[in-house]
Amino acid sequence: MNNPxxxxxxxxxxxxxxxxxxxxxxxxxxxxxxxxxxQDMSMDALLKFYIGKGLRQxxxxxxxxxxxxxxxx
Numbered sequence: 342m343n344n345p346x347x348x349x350x351x352x353x354x355x356x357x358x359x360x361x362x363x364x365x366x367x368x369x370x371x372x373x374x375x376x377x378x379x380q381d382m383s384m385d386a387l388l389k390f391y392i393g394k395g396l397r398q399x400x401x402x403x404x405x406x407x408x409x410x411x412x413x414x
Contacts, residue, residue, distance in 0.1 A: 365373075370384075377387040 373384050373387060377384045380387065382390075
């Protein structure tokens with residue numbers, strides 16, 4: 342069983358990244374900042390979270406729609 346007092350160490354491997362520039366409407370940025378502040382996180386972290394969440398959902402849909410082909414030799 343998990344001990345609630347047990348310390349957990351999270352090890353994250355650094356991944357290569359690239360900077361991009363996008364235009365986002367000002368009112369959307371203001372909303373993002375309000376949410377980020379409410380979640381006690383940076384807007385950068387919130388954007389990465391949203392992108393990662395959407396990407397995982399779309400990848401899951403893609404993989405569930407893929408056909409599995411088995412070749413008998």
